[in-house]
Amino acid sequence: MKILKFKVTNQDRVGLILDISKVLTAKDINVNSLEVNPDIMYLEVESKTGINKQELFEEIETIPGMIKCMEIELLPWEETNQRLQAVLDAISEGVLAVNARAEITAVNPVVERIFKLSKDELIGKRVDEVLSPHVPMLECLKTGEAYNHQEMWIKKGAAKYHYVTSGRPVLDKQNQVVGVVATLKDMTEVRQLVYSVTKPNMITFQDIIGESKNFKGVMQLGEKVAAGSSTVLLRGESGTGKELFARAIHMASARREKPFVPVNCAALPDSLLESELFGYNEGAFTGAIKKGKQGLFEFASEGTIFLDEIGEVSPYLQAKLLRVLQDGKVRRIGSQEEINVDVRVVSATNKDLEEMVEKNAFRKDLYYRLNVIPIYLPPLRERKEDIPLLVNHFLQKLNIRFGKEVEFVAKEALEKLYQHDWPGNVRELENVVERAVNLISGKWLTPELVITDQKLDFPQDKTYQSGSLAGIMDELEKQIIVQALKNKGTIRKAAQALGVSHTTVMNKIKKHQLVDGKIKNQRQ
Numbered sequence: 001m002k003i004l005k006f007k008v009t010n011q012d013r014v015g016l017i018l019d020i021s022k023v024l025t026a027k028d029i030n031v032n033s034l035e036v037n038p039d040i041m042y043l044e045v046e047s048k049t050g051i052n053k054q055e056l057f058e059e060i061e062t063i064p065g066m067i068k069c070m071e072i073e074l075l076p077w078e079e080t081n082q083r084l085q086a087v088l089d090a091i092s093e094g095v096l097a098v099n100a101r102a103e104i105t106a107v108n109p110v111v112e113r114i115f116k117l118s119k120d121e122l123i124g125k126r127v128d129e130v131l132s133p134h135v136p137m138l139e140c141l142k143t144g145e146a147y148n149h150q151e152m153w154i155k156k157g158a159a160k161y162h163y164v165t166s167g168r169p170v171l172d173k174q175n176q177v178v179g180v181v182a183t184l185k186d187m188t189e190v191r192q193l194v195y196s197v198t199k200p201n202m203i204t205f206q207d208i209i210g211e212s213k214n215f216k217g218v219m220q221l222g223e224k225v226a227a228g229s230s231t232v233l234l235r236g237e238s239g240t241g242k243e244l245f246a247r248a249i250h251m252a253s254a255r256r257e258k259p260f261v262p263v264n265c266a267a268l269p270d271s272l273l274e275s276e277l278f279g280y281n282e283g284a285f286t287g288a289i290k291k292g293k294q295g296l297f298e299f300a301s302e303g304t305i306f307l308d309e310i311g312e313v314s315p316y317l318q319a320k321l322l323r324v325l326q327d328g329k330v331r332r333i334g335s336q337e338e339i340n341v342d343v344r345v346v347s348a349t350n351k352d353l354e355e356m357v358e359k360n361a362f363r364k365d366l367y368y369r370l371n372v373i374p375i376y377l378p379p380l381r382e383r384k385e386d387i388p389l390l391v392n393h394f395l396q397k398l399n400i401r402f403g404k405e406v407e408f409v410a411k412e413a414l415e416k417l418y419q420h421d422w423p424g425n426v427r428e429l430e431n432v433v434e435r436a437v438n439l440i441s442g443k444w445l446t447p448e449l450v451i452t453d454q455k456l457d458f459p460q461d462k463t464y465q466s467g468s469l470a471g472i473m474d475e476l477e478k479q480i481i482v483q484a485l486k487n488k489g490t491i492r493k494a495a496q497a498l499g500v501s502h503t504t505v506m507n508k509i510k511k512h513q514l515v516d517g518k519i520k521n522q523r524q
Helices: 016-027 051-058 076-090 109-115 136-143 187-199 213-226 242-251 270-278 314-329 353-358 364-370 384-402 412-421 426-441 469-488 489-498 502-512
Strands: 004-011 028-038 040-046 067-072 096-099 102-107 147-156 159-171 177-186 232-235 262-263 306-309 329-331 338-340 344-349 373-376
Touching: 004 051, 004 353, 016 040, 028 076, 040 502, 051 067, 051 469, 096 109, 096 242, 109 177, 136 147, 136 159, 136 177, 177 213, 177 469, 213 242, 232 242, 232 426, 242 262, 242 306, 262 270, 270 314, 314 329, 314 344, 314 364, 314 412, 412 502, 469 489, 489 502
Parallel strands: 232 344, 232 373, 262 306, 306 344
Antiparallel strands: 004 040, 004 067, 028 040, 096 102, 096 177, 147 159, 159 177, 329 338
16 A cells, blocks of 8 residues: 555653654655644555555554544545535535635646636636636735626637626635635526516417417417527507517527517607617716626527517617528627627507608618518407307406306307407407406406497496595496396396396495496386
């Protein structure tokens, strides 16, 4: 045996180490490592001619104060290093450490993969040589200030890679900076992590309700084009479900595991929309966040961005959007650097873009870039056969939301829904069903509860203009009871029409004090 690691339990006294050294020297044994703690010491020794372990242990144990010698596999510092390396290896981010001279002293396998260099090739090199001259670790070494989530670009040949880094200084007992430990994460992984935490429940084509012939044709077209990466322009009136359709396209594509980023272009002023879409560098304008901000095109890279109300975009931003669609590049506000983005653009509008192009209100070249695959979503009045399916879908959802048990829709109620033109489309239908569910006490949705036009069925008065929600709902309930009594003539028939008991209607009459002029001459 040429190398031996062992520990010695002992009674602490002066001269103990010297006595052990004499024994080792007499046997021509060198000490490679020695760690001394109260009542125990650890040694790694080596001899060119070999070591008789039993003989050495017996001789050391004869030294006064020595208790027991025992062979070990690892010294304490080696065990600590192994545990630390196991922790580093388990971390999904790249971890590297540097000393006071900015030389790399430790890395984990993720760092090796990032730089395509082995641990042996990295250890000892200056971090600015491996990363970049402006790496935040150097500033941390100088100032001793920690940093969080700073973006960093690393060039490897002609390619550029985008990372997020955070770092902490390592201090000695005198609070002097003796090194820095930092983490690195690929920006693509950061985007995916953020998206996985924040993404809503995504919609698929199977979740979209509709069995009418023209709507099924639109669905089939959407499923077919989802597999590609061409831009899609969704056309249709407000409330036809353009965003749902865009989400379904995303979920049917190969980009489904990447971000889907919806942007309402009409909801933001021009300057704010530009900064949200393209991002900005530090100091780009007054109020800009320190260190700048990533734009939504960057965040959506490898995924899908949905530009709703695209017809509201100003000519200035139209030109910037065209640049993204043509070259796949964005430039942050205040920067000259172009960033490559791989993003599918799905846009939507209820405007006549062709007319806008003729009037020079919308760029012709952008129109052609957006209109590669146009899809027209029909209004609800052109697919009224889908109304029963949609109503049942909304009832199931609203029953859970409001704790109701509405199971049936009266034939007369459906007829009333069929007769309406639905200028607000599916969104308006959902509102009408929700309004009815709020007022239903039983299991039936009856025609009296189908309120498609409040101005027609219930004249506006001061009660509707202001007041608490409870007050408004009470007044609406009162109006419904009055109308049901007026239409049906008796309390019993009104109760049947409303899907509630005779007693419930009687209680509502008492609650709202509907006497004399309100129910005069009406018999039970």
